[in-house]
Amino acid sequence: xxxxxxxxxxxxxxxxxxxxxxxxxxxxxxxxxxxxxxxxxxxxxxxxxxxxxxxxxxxxxxxxxxxxxxxxxxxxxxxxxxxxxxxxxxxxxxxxxxxxxxxxxxxxxxxxxxxxxxxxxxxxxxxxxxxxxxxxxxxxxxxxxxxxxxxxxxxxxxxxxxxxxxxxxxxxxxxxxxxxxxxxxxxxxxxxxxxxxxxxxxxxxxxxxxxxxxxxxxxxxxxxxxxxxxxxxxxxxxxxxxxxxxxxxxxxxxxxxxxxxxxxxxxxxxxxxxxxxxxxxxxxxxxxxxxxxxxxxxxxxxxxxxxxxxxxxxxxxxxxxxxxxxxxxxxxxxxxxxxxxxxxxxxxxxxxxxxxxxxxxxxxxxxxxxxxxxxxxxxxxxxxxxxxxxxxxxxxxxxxxxxxxxxxxxxxxxxxxxxxxxxxxxxxxxxxxxxxxxxxxxxxxxxxxxxxxxxxxxxxxxxxxxxxxxxxxxxxxxxxxxxxxxxxxxxxxxxxxxxxxxxxxxxxxxxxxxxxxxxxxxxxxxxxxxxxxxxxxxxxxxxxxxxxxxxxxxxxxxxxxxxxxxxxxxxxxxxxxxxxxxxxxxxxxxxxxxxxxxxxxxxxxxxxxxxxxxxxxxxxxxxxxxxxxxxxxxxxxxxxxxxxxxxx
Ligand code: BES
Ligand code: ZN
Numbered sequence: 079x080x081x082x083x084x085x086x087x088x089x090x091x092x093x094x095x096x097x098x099x100x101x102x103x104x105x106x107x108x109x110x111x112x113x114x115x116x117x118x119x120x121x122x123x124x125x126x127x128x129x130x131x132x133x134x135x136x137x138x139x140x141x142x143x144x145x146x147x148x149x150x151x152x153x154x155x156x157x158x159x160x161x162x163x164x165x166x167x168x169x170x171x172x173x174x175x176x177x178x179x180x181x182x183x184x185x186x187x188x189x190x191x192x193x194x195x196x197x198x199x200x201x202x203x204x205x206x207x208x209x210x211x212x213x214x215x216x217x218x219x220x221x222x223x224x225x226x227x228x229x230x231x232x233x234x235x236x237x238x239x240x241x242x243x244x245x246x247x248x249x250x251x252x253x254x255x256x257x258x259x260x261x262x263x264x265x266x267x268x269x270x271x272x273x274x275x276x277x278x279x280x281x282x283x284x285x286x287x288x289x290x291x292x293x294x295x296x297x298x299x300x301x302x303x304x305x306x307x308x309x310x311x312x313x314x315x316x317x318x319x320x321x322x323x324x325x326x327x328x329x330x331x332x333x334x335x336x337x338x339x340x341x342x343x344x345x346x347x348x349x350x351x352x353x354x355x356x357x358x359x360x361x362x363x364x365x366x367x368x369x370x371x372x373x374x375x376x377x378x379x380x381x382x383x384x385x386x387x388x389x390x391x392x393x394x395x396x397x398x399x400x401x402x403x404x405x406x407x408x409x410x411x412x413x414x415x416x417x418x419x420x421x422x423x424x425x426x427x428x429x430x431x432x433x434x435x436x437x438x439x440x441x442x443x444x445x446x447x448x449x450x451x452x453x454x455x456x457x458x459x460x461x462x463x464x465x466x467x468x469x470x471x472x473x474x475x476x477x478x479x480x481x482x483x484x485x486x487x488x489x490x491x492x493x494x495x496x497x498x499x500x501x502x503x504x505x506x507x508x509x510x511x512x513x514x515x516x517x518x519x520x521x522x523x524x525x526x527x528x529x530x531x532x533x534x535x536x537x538x539x540x541x542x543x544x545x546x547x548x549x550x551x552x553x554x555x556x557x558x559x560x561x562x563x564x565x566x567x568x569x570x571x572x573x574x575x576x577x578x579x580x581x582x583x584x585x586x587x588x589x590x591x592x593x594x595x596x597x598x599x600x601x602x603x604x605x606x607x608x609x610x611x612x613x614x615x616x617x618x619x620x621x622x623x624x625x626x627x628x629x630x631x632x633x634x635x636x637x638x639x640x641x642x643x644x645x646x647x648x649x650x651x652x653x654x655x656x657x658x659x660x661x662x663x664x665x666x667x668x669x670x671x672x673x674x675x676x677x678x679x680x681x682x683x684x685x686x687x688x689x690x691x692x693x694x695x696x697x698x699x700x701x702x703x704x705x706x707x708x709x710x711x712x713x714x715x716x717x718x719x720x721x722x723x724x725x726x
Pocket of ligand 1: 417418
């Protein structure tokens with residue numbers, strides 16, 4: 079196969095962040111731009127920070143503009159956590175012990191990222207040492223500097239989190255399914271691990287970890303680590319994560335959780351009330367795992383379990399290794415929304431095994447994962463469903479491109495001076511996936527699959543930049559298929575806004591029929607009640623609704639609602655599409671549902687477009703404000719931040 083394509087780390091600057099100091103890796107003359115490739119190099123970083131203030135447009139590849147840490151000088155390689163969860167004070171408190179390695183004996187300062195942490199004491203090799211907290215940045219938190227005596231290799235920080243930690247949500251019993259026990263979950267991506275652990279919070283630093291977590295005895299703790307489903311529920315839980323992972327994948331949840339196996343390597347943790355329905359909805363997870371391994375190489379993480387969170391979880395899912403965190407809003411009863419599971423599973427390859435080195439390179443995580451998601455869905459559910467999902471994804475992308483600033487349509491986005499949370503869009507996802515689909519179509523599926531399998535092997539447990547990927551492409555696919563690919567086109571995909579002309583355009587015959595049906599209904603040729611919808615899947619419904627004209631009459635809205643009970647739909651995605659139409663047209667019979675939807679769901683992707691559209695009229699804004707104020711105590715900090723601007 080691709081025997082010549084083995085990655086030579088020095089050539090491709092595949093920084094082995096676990097063991098290799100990054101500057102050593104970069105010492106190759108073969109690098110296109112050595113100065114630019116300096117992963118986390120402190121001098122480059124200082125320069126780059128100065129550039130932000132000076133407004134220069136030179137951006138250094140591989141520099142993490144979202145961490146204060148100095149892994150190029152002193153690198154953390156292992157983390158031992160000992161934390162107690164206090165639900166009364168809403169604090170995690172205890173210690174983080176970091177194993178550190180200096181890249182050169184002359185470096186004697188360790189800089190950690192923190193955010194709103196109360197630092198009690200710091201010890202180095204068991205001895206108390208002084209420490210300094212620097213100036214706080216609203217987005218990045220506060221650097222914690224610790225001077226290291228000679229031979230220091232172990233640093234312990236005793237600390238407590240703030241009740242309003244940006245990466246932790248504490249839920250009251252009323253906010254859970256069972257209503258009897260409190261719940262806690264963390265969400266570290268992108269820059270929130272530092273709000274519950276003092277560490278080098280950069281995706282180019284990988285650590286192994288172990289943890290002891292104390293909880294009220296009736297609750298179970300789970301982590302993005304080896305979890306023992308048979309563990310005794312006694313309020314003290316221990317974990318180990320033997321594979322090195324970036325900090326944004328460290329995760330903890332505590333609640334009244336039970337486990338049910340779905341397959342040999344897959345299972346689900348959920349509150350008892352949701353356990354059976356979740357296990358049924360996601361029963362194809364094991365099959366997904368198997369086909370992904372067959373196509374892209376071995377699963378590196380032992381078990382793959384799901385954790386179903388309360389509805390305030392701000393994302394659809396989060397790929398925490400061995401244990402993806404999943405919103406309950408995708409339990410639809412008919413597996414119609416399980417592409418989310420394929421997505422989080424796919425991250426086990428693209429993201430968790432091969433990791434973006436900085437948040438600018440997020441598309442390496444999300445674009446590859448979105449491409450893999452489509453492929454997994456096709457392998458499990460067939461070509462028709464794949465085509466429909468690809469069209470829906472493409473339309474999401476088109477809508478974003480219509481709305482975004484050109485600079486935000488670039489895959490390798492300039493995030494200097496910005497909070498990664500504020501730049502969330504379909505660009506890294508769907509544009510990234512479309513780019514890979516074009517490569518696939520040009521070189522052929524089989525060849526592209528072989529390329530990806532090799533890519534995952536060559537960069538396993540490494541954090542890489544966009545430039546490293548481009549260099550790799552140059553040395554591999556471009557050399558193999560010079561007549562099919564060209565470097566300029568690749569540059570265009572990665573560094574220019576919009577969708578390049580001639581890009582693949584997903585199509586679905588099933589949807590052409592839906593277009594005809596919609597037109598016939600809009601022109602009055604067919605009555606809503608006479609539309610034959612018995613065979614429609616959720617995808618048909620979404621396509622039918624998402625492509626309605628901007629304004630509909632009350633009569634039309636009533637006809638649709640009467641025929642299909644859309645206001646009552648139990649599918650959260652269909653409800654979202656319908657409520658968007660209702661808001662745009664001020665269709666009041668749906669507003670009660672709209673209100674309860676907004677106060678019961680915290681998944682940002684579902685609520686933000688509704689708040690945004692509501693905020694466009696004074697009356698809508700007043701309604702949004704009321705819902706937001708009621709929902710706010712139950713919303714995650716990220717959902718609050720993303721939406722408060724619409725109601726104030
Ligand atoms: N890793 C992301 C979530 C994320 C991205 C959190 C960037 C913070 C910063 C996760 O895998 C994801 O993409 N979730 C999507 C899934 C969807 C595209 C299927 C979501 O939550 O909507
Ligand atoms: Zn993702």
